[in-house]
Amino acid sequence: MLSLLIAALFYIAFLILAYGLVAKILQYKNTPAPLKIPTMPAPTTQAGVVFRMSKEVVFFESLFKSSKVTWLFGWLFHFGLFLDMLRHLRYFIDPVWFWVVIIQPFGKYGSILMLIGLAGLLVRRIVVDRVRYISAPSDHLILVLLLCITTTGMAMSFYLGADVISVKSFFIGLMTFNIQNIPSDPVLISHLVMVAFLMIIFPYSKLLHAPGLFFSPSRNQVDNAREKRHIAKWARDLEKTN
Amino acid sequence: MADNKFDTPQLREYPIIPKLKKGVMSHSKPFIAKEPHQEPLGFPGELVDDWENVAIKKMADLQGKYRSLQVYLDSCVKCGACTDKCHYYVGTTDPKNMPVARQDLYRKVYRRYFTFAGKYFPKLVGATDLTKEVLDDWYSYFHQCSQCRRCSVYCPYGIDTAEISMAAREVMDTIGVGQKYCNEIISKVHKIGNNLGLPGPALEDTLEGLEEDVEEETGVAVKYPLDVKGAEVLLVTPSADFFAEPHVDGLIGYGKVFHEAGISWTVSSHASEAANFGMFIGSYDNMRKLAVRIREAAIELGVKRIVFGECGHAWRVAYSFLNTLAGPWDFLDPNYPVPQHICEVTYGLIQENKLKFDKSLNDDMVLTYHDSCNVARASRMGDKAGGQFLIPREIIKATCNNFYDMSSDTIKEGTFCCGGGGGLLTDDLMELRVKGALPRMEALRRVVEEKGVTHMAAICAICKSQFSKVFPYYDFTMDQIVSVHQLVSNAIILTGQNDENDEENHPQEDIDEAA
Numbered sequence A: 001m002l003s004l005l006i007a008a009l010f011y012i013a014f015l016i017l018a019y020g021l022v023a024k025i026l027q028y029k030n031t032p033a034p035l036k037i038p039t040m041p042a043p044t045t046q047a048g049v050v051f052r053m054s055k056e057v058v059f060f061e062s063l064f065k066s067s068k069v070t071w072l073f074g075w076l077f078h079f080g081l082f083l084d085m086l087r088h089l090r091y092f093i094d095p096v097w098f099w100v101v102i103i104q105p106f107g108k109y110g111s112i113l114m115l116i117g118l119a120g121l122l123v124r125r126i127v128v129d130r131v132r133y134i135s136a137p138s139d140h141l142i143l144v145l146l147l148c149i150t151t152t153g154m155a156m157s158f159y160l161g162a163d164v165i166s167v168k169s170f171f172i173g174l175m176t177f178n179i180q181n182i183p184s185d186p187v188l189i190s191h192l193v194m195v196a197f198l199m200i201i202f203p204y205s206k207l208l209h210a211p212g213l214f215f216s217p218s219r220n221q222v223d224n225a226r227e228k229r230h231i232a233k234w235a236r237d238l239e240k241t242n
Numbered sequence B: 001m002a003d004n005k006f007d008t009p010q011l012r013e014y015p016i017i018p019k020l021k022k023g024v025m026s027h028s029k030p031f032i033a034k035e036p037h038q039e040p041l042g043f044p045g046e047l048v049d050d051w052e053n054v055a056i057k058k059m060a061d062l063q064g065k066y067r068s069l070q071v072y073l074d075s076c077v078k079c080g081a082c083t084d085k086c087h088y089y090v091g092t093t094d095p096k097n098m099p100v101a102r103q104d105l106y107r108k109v110y111r112r113y114f115t116f117a118g119k120y121f122p123k124l125v126g127a128t129d130l131t132k133e134v135l136d137d138w139y140s141y142f143h144q145c146s147q148c149r150r151c152s153v154y155c156p157y158g159i160d161t162a163e164i165s166m167a168a169r170e171v172m173d174t175i176g177v178g179q180k181y182c183n184e185i186i187s188k189v190h191k192i193g194n195n196l197g198l199p200g201p202a203l204e205d206t207l208e209g210l211e212e213d214v215e216e217e218t219g220v221a222v223k224y225p226l227d228v229k230g231a232e233v234l235l236v237t238p239s240a241d242f243f244a245e246p247h248v249d250g251l252i253g254y255g256k257v258f259h260e261a262g263i264s265w266t267v268s269s270h271a272s273e274a275a276n277f278g279m280f281i282g283s284y285d286n287m288r289k290l291a292v293r294i295r296e297a298a299i300e301l302g303v304k305r306i307v308f309g310e311c312g313h314a315w316r317v318a319y320s321f322l323n324t325l326a327g328p329w330d331f332l333d334p335n336y337p338v339p340q341h342i343c344e345v346t347y348g349l350i351q352e353n354k355l356k357f358d359k360s361l362n363d364d365m366v367l368t369y370h371d372s373c374n375v376a377r378a379s380r381m382g383d384k385a386g387g388q389f390l391i392p393r394e395i396i397k398a399t400c401n402n403f404y405d406m407s408s409d410t411i412k413e414g415t416f417c418c419g420g421g422g423g424l425l426t427d428d429l430m431e432l433r434v435k436g437a438l439p440r441m442e443a444l445r446r447v448v449e450e451k452g453v454t455h456m457a458a459i460c461a462i463c464k465s466q467f468s469k470v471f472p473y474y475d476f477t478m479d480q481i482v483s484v485h486q487l488v489s490n491a492i493i494l495t496g497q498n499d500e501n502d503e504e505n506h507p508q509e510d511i512d513e514a515a
């Protein structure tokens, strides 16, 4: 019964996540950017834009320029999250790829980075008057949610242990539409329920910053306005009418 | 207005981030546009019935037209990195002048009407209905943004509050709540061709006067032509250049450069304005109509090149948008970029050794340079990224012996706005303008004290006007702001100039006597 509930939850969460994200990405893609507005100085070639973007995605370059403290905690959290997500791949692939095996311990350290990062971000949000002013309840809660996911996960991998084999067969089962039993460990169940909830809110919250960054015209445009005429369809239609 | 009395902020020794003081600038509002300023732009003359619905419809329309708006509204994570980056926040300490808080005035309405979370859990995500109070806040705080893009440099996603301000102003215009200063000016350009409403004959008089002055001073007949068909270059320059100090000294400089290089040029009475306030109000349509005048003038006069004079946002519209708005420019000489900045022209000539300068003629000044936001963060000069920083500085160094930059976090892409950009250069916003100038004034004060700087050069008509006005509040004098081409004009040695003996003489004395 529990396994069925969790399975249903994950199917729903996945569908919402996939549908929501695809819809948002299509919306961004299909909305024209009628004017050239890269924040200058900007790259003058497409390759340059790829380089600029990579620095933003990997190192949070602009954030580094603006606030070292936020950068430090923010980057630790995301880098930790990234490592930890790679570590989690082992639950979804069989046999586990060689490099996923190699990084298992790093994924574990990743969770420590996440914890430090999230805690730092939450403290900053509460302590710095400017950041407190701009925060809605949801901004605090999302950090709390991520902290809970991280701590329940860490509790399992550092102290309590989890029945990794069963968890894996459950998820492989999910992917092959062959529902398996999930261990009824309350820590594991709460971890999973919160992750499913995170997946559900992803496309309807500020977590859209992840796809958003790639569509931000101030970062992804090439500085070539004089060389190449840039015009949106609706703007061209305007030219016909007057 | 009740706010005629206000305190000029204290210059701080260490620019620490100020504590919030809620609501201290909520009284700051520019005069509202009346019907005669609204109608020529295609906007209703007063608040329309059912304005909430009209506004929401307009928001939906803009979200569908501008990817920037849609992406920026969704993507902000409230990280707070931008909160201390706005000069209006630094100068006023009003939290709604933090870029993200300014965006949130718009975002909270967006969330309420367009997002799942905002529709069903408004309190949770800080979403609110579009009420009269919200509209008042919009009018107040979207007219406390000079669209300088400084916040966008520091935001991890490049979120540009200027885009949100433009959208908000467009929404307000659409429901009949326009800003008088901008909209009155735009209607003048639609009618007459420039912001000041100077008709052709007045321009002609002014330009003739300049020719006489320059000939008297140098003995060389430098021309300042108007509507000359077949000239090589159409010069489009902010109308302030035609009469006000220090702008006009810049115009004199452009003329001398063209003269010395043997480039024929002309001003057009049809497109006698480089400024394009259509951008400030976020109206693509108005911006385009103003830009098309330049195209019409170029065709009418049969020029081969278009060169823009010293103006910040005009250069943004010219460099980044002109090709989009009024292109293609395939009928012009393909050997030159369209358009060019006057600084690019002058710099090119300096590199080719076509101009001769006596730098000592500027020895009465120690200079620094103010990067104007729209030149620095919204456009380029030359063929390499960052040319907009290099080229004006190289011109200054070629014409002056004494030049020092202000501290590095206040120049180039980190430059602070003068405090008067984005359609805020109006007397009804004087308090905001003075307070918004604070970070620039602090940086200037530092080089004045440490390096003995006496003058600040700029290439923007708005910056120049703004500084002449706010300098006295900070114990500077209004003539401490100069045009870059004023420095060129001072130092250039024209072929056949009358003081041939300047080798042994002290040239600046000649100038002083002549003045």
Ligand code: HEM
Pocket (backbone or CB within 6 Å): A056, A057, A058, A060, A063, A070, A073, A074, A075, A077, A078, A121, A125, A139, A142, A143, A146, A207, A209, A210, A211, A213, B077, B078, B079, B156
């Ligand atoms: C392309 C991938 C991503 C990039 C480039 C990215 C980048 C950033 C940056 C630069 C910030 C601002 C700094 C900070 O406050 O930490 C941020 C904030 C945040 N990110 Fe991401 N992110 C990505 C993916 C994700 C994912 C997958 C999640 C969660 C599942 C996430 C959760 C968050 C949260 C919760 C914040 C707000 C932190 C706060 O409260 O200050 N991000 N992200």
Ligand code: SF4
Pocket (backbone or CB within 6 Å): B085, B086, B087, B088, B097, B098, B099, B102, B144, B145, B146, B147, B148, B149, B150, B151, B152, B160, B161, B162, B417
């Ligand atoms: S664009 Fe400039 S004035 Fe507007 S919010 Fe950003 S920093 Fe402030």
Ligand code: SF4
Pocket (backbone or CB within 6 Å): B075, B076, B077, B078, B079, B080, B081, B082, B083, B099, B100, B154, B155, B156, B157, B158, B159
């Ligand atoms: S820096 Fe960007 S993401 Fe961060 S609060 Fe400001 S606008 Fe939002």
